[in-house]
Amino acid sequence: MTAGPKRARPSRRERFTGGDLLGEAVRGLAGRPGRLVLTALAVMLGIGSLVVTIGFAQTGSRQVEATFDSVAATQGMISERADPLTGDKPLPLPWDAAERVARLNGVVAAGTLSEIEVDTKRISAAPVFDPEAPPVAAPAVMAVTPDTLATVEGVMAEGVFFSGFHEATAQRVAVLGRDAAATLGVVRVSDQPSVFIGDVSYTVIGIIGSVKAGHGLLGAVVVPQSTARRLLGLAAPDELRLRLEVGAGPMVAAQAGPALNPNSPNDYDIALPGPASDFRKSLTRDVNSLFVVLGLVALAIGALSIAVVTSLSVMERRGEIGLRRALGATQRSVAAQFVAETSIVGLLGGLIGAAAGVLGVVGISAAREWTPVVDLRLVAAAALVGVVTGAVAGLAPAVRAARVEPATALQEGT
Amino acid sequence: MTGVDGIEPVIALEGVSRTFAGAVKVFALRDVSMRVAPGDYVSITGPSGSGKSTLLNVLGLLDRPTIGIYRLAGVDTGPLGDTARARLRAAELGFVFQGFHLMAKRTVFENVLLGMAYAPVPKAERQERVAAVLEQVSMTHRAAFFPATLSGGERQRVAVARALAKGPAVLLADEPTGNLDAQTSGEVLDLFGELNAAGQTVLVVTHDPLIAGRAARRMAMTDGRLEER
Ligand SMILES: Nc1ncnc2c1ncn2[C@@H]1O[C@H](COP(=O)(O)OP(=O)(O)O)[C@@H](O)[C@H]1O
Numbered sequence: 319m320t321a322g323p324k325r326a327r328p329s330r331r332e333r334f335t336g337g338d339l340l341g342e343a344v345r346g347l348a349g350r351p352g353r354l355v356l357t358a359l360a361v362m363l364g365i366g367s368l369v370v371t372i373g374f375a376q377t378g379s380r381q382v383e384a385t386f387d388s389v390a391a392t393q394g395m396i397s398e399r400a401d402p403l404t405g406d407k408p409l410p411l412p413w414d415a416a417e418r419v420a421r422l423n424g425v426v427a428a429g430t431l432s433e434i435e436v437d438t439k440r441i442s443a444a445p446v447f448d449p450e451a452p453p454v455a456a457p458a459v460m461a462v463t464p465d466t467l468a469t470v471e472g473v474m475a476e477g478v479f480f481s482g483f484h485e486a487t488a489q490r491v492a493v494l495g496r497d498a499a500a501t502l503g504v505v506r507v508s509d510q511p512s513v514f515i516g517d518v519s520y521t522v523i524g525i526i527g528s529v530k531a532g533h534g535l536l537g538a539v540v541v542p543q544s545t546a547r548r549l550l551g552l553a554a555p556d557e558l559r560l561r562l563e564v565g566a567g568p569m570v571a572a573q574a575g576p577a578l579n580p581n582s583p584n585d586y587d588i589a590l591p592g593p594a595s596d597f598r599k600s601l602t603r604d605v606n607s608l609f610v611v612l613g614l615v616a617l618a619i620g621a622l623s624i625a626v627v628t629s630l631s632v633m634e635r636r637g638e639i640g641l642r643r644a645l646g647a648t649q650r651s652v653a654a655q656f657v658a659e660t661s662i663v664g665l666l667g668g669l670i671g672a673a674a675g676v677l678g679v680v681g682i683s684a685a686r687e688w689t690p691v692v693d694l695r696l697v698a699a700a701a702l703v704g705v706v707t708g709a710v711a712g713l714a715p716a717v718r719a720a721r722v723e724p725a726t727a728l729q730e731g732t
Numbered sequence: 733m734t735g736v737d738g739i740e741p742v743i744a745l746e747g748v749s750r751t752f753a754g755a756v757k758v759f760a761l762r763d764v765s766m767r768v769a770p771g772d773y774v775s776i777t778g779p780s781g782s783g784k785s786t787l788l789n790v791l792g793l794l795d796r797p798t799i800g801i802y803r804l805a806g807v808d809t810g811p812l813g814d815t816a817r818a819r820l821r822a823a824e825l826g827f828v829f830q831g832f833h834l835m836a837k838r839t840v841f842e843n844v845l846l847g848m849a850y851a852p853v854p855k856a857e858r859q860e861r862v863a864a865v866l867e868q869v870s871m872t873h874r875a876a877f878f879p880a881t882l883s884g885g886e887r888q889r890v891a892v893a894r895a896l897a898k899g900p901a902v903l904l905a906d907e908p909t910g911n912l913d914a915q916t917s918g919e920v921l922d923l924f925g926e927l928n929a930a931g932q933t934v935l936v937v938t939h940d941p942l943i944a945g946r947a948a949r950r951m952a953m954t955d956g957r958l959e960e961r
């Protein structure tokens with residue numbers, strides 16, 4: 319004779335499936351809408367405050383990033399100081415100013431930048447098509463040192479920038495700014511075009527495509543500083559450009575003067591960025607520490623209220639539990655039904671909380687005239703946290719439900 | 733195993749006892765043996781506290797004998813785990829309780845449908861079966877009603893329909909008329925008679941000898957002992 323069960327496990331179309339379980343859970347919840355709203359609301363508060371907190375932090379850091387100008391934070395300039403009374407410039411920058419400050423800690427790159435006064439009508443590209451027609455907007459002429467391009471974070475569109483060789487040997491070479499190249503009709507440098515400054519021709523070796531500082535370079539014919547000194551009468555560098563590490567401004571400012579002229583360190587106009595702003599850090603830290611704790615506390619209260627209210631439901635629904643067992647429900651499926659119910663409550667609370675939280679972030683951002691930033695994954699995570707909270711909160715009541723003695727429960731009347 | 737007359741019994745108890753431990757040990761069932769063949773209509777009477785509900789709980793797989801063998805529909809239930817017992821209960825047993833245990837927020841139709849929720853009945857057939865059993869208990873016209881709007885007798889007929897829907901091997905009823913007046917009790921008992929006449933195996937537990945009189949086989953319970961009259 320058989321010792322095991324006579325029947326094989328029934329097929330999906332006959333069995334009490336997960337879908338059936340969810341259906342029963344939904345009906346169980348729908349039977350007590352007041353409790354559903356109450357418990358979902360408790361979860362909603364917790365999830366909502368967490369979403370506001372995290373969403374606000376995301377928005378805030380994005381905002382800081384948007385206002386955080388990396389160019390302003392890293393670009394600096396040193397120039398000779400004019401005498402306030404006479405307007406004289408008694409202490410010119412040394413020719414090797416760039417090399418002197420490049421050695422300092424915190425300096426990423428340094429290069430000089432000088433504007434040279436020439437008769438702009440005498441600047442032209444070769445060949446000259448019509449010597450009578452002046453260029454539409456005559457380019458300026460500027461002199462630089464080899465590291466100037468790196469200092470202003472420039473990018474070449476064509477060819478190359480000057481090397482140390484060009485500077486050391488005062489080569490008759492030129493680099494054109496993007497706009498100057500357009501004005502002069504130079505498109506390519508592969509065929510070694512020339513530009514004329516006065517009667518002297520310079521071989522064009524490159525075209526600058528873009529810069530982040532020193533935008534005047536884009537409209538200029540640029541030559542090496544030593545070349546300008548020899549051929550164009552440059553008396554001294556106009557200004558020294560520096561690119562610094564973030565936050566290095568004050569330190570470099572203190573050392574640049576002595577490096578340029580140990581005898582008279584205070585005679586330069588030093589314009590360097592201030593200390594790094596710690597606004598970003600402080601914002602995220604303040605927001606997180608306070609509201610995350612509040613959100614977690616609210617979530618814990620939500621979980622607790624689910625557990626308490628569901629335990630109450632289990633007591634009231636002993637008859638239903640007994641009936642289900644009599645109809646063939648296993649202890650496990652009774653427990654699963656209660657966990658499913660609390661998970662749905664958690665999911666609802668999570669979704670509504672996420673929606674409320676997003677609205678909160680949008681509201682706060684609007685008040686501060688910020689652009690709200692809410693990661694959609696945050697909403698998904700909020701729903702998931704809600705489900706997990708509900709499931710965990712439902713465990714204890716579910717165990718109580720599974721332990722209900724069907725025989726006793728069924729004799730308790732209706 | 734087959735019965736004396738060669739037919740496999742739906743229910744076979746052999747030497748079943750059930751004791752409850754406590755300050756004083758309670759012998760709720762003492763060495764009970766019984767057989768119920770397919771199509772039987774059995775009543776079990778006895779005074780309050782004699783062990784009738786305990787017997788029905790054992791038969792309904794809601795409780796286990798302390799000692800003895802219980803075979804349901806040919807299956808020895810002793811070695812079965814809780815899940816297998818739940819599955820056997822879902823497949824073979826229909827319960828009717830004194831308190832009707834209808835779900836207040838569900839219609840008559842949905843309550844009857846719930847009777848098959850855990851049973852091995854193809855889902856495609858369930859709606860039809862509900863309609864059929866509601867017809868059988870003459871409650872078709874109340875299918876969309878909620879239990880609160882029904883009389884006691886009507887509620888119990890819905891509960892009977894819920895138990896019948898899956899086509900159980902045996903219908904187990906514990907004091908099915910305990911909450912009903914004489915008139916409606918009669919209606920429910922008439923229904924049991926009709927069902928039995930149509931081949932349904934019925935086992936009714938009651939303290940009321942009048943009710944017991946309707947059954948073809950009458951058994952009496954006294955102090956945990958069962959004897960056939
Ligand atoms: N779970 C239990 N624990 C202890 N004693 C019980 C339990 N269930 C029933 N009994 C006892 O077993 C005896 C039989 O009870 P029961 O089967 O309910 O009788 P009846 O249904 O005939 O009134 C009674 O003495 C009762 O007190």
Ligand SMILES: [Mg+2]
Nearest residue numbers: 781784785786
């Ligand atoms: Mg009883």
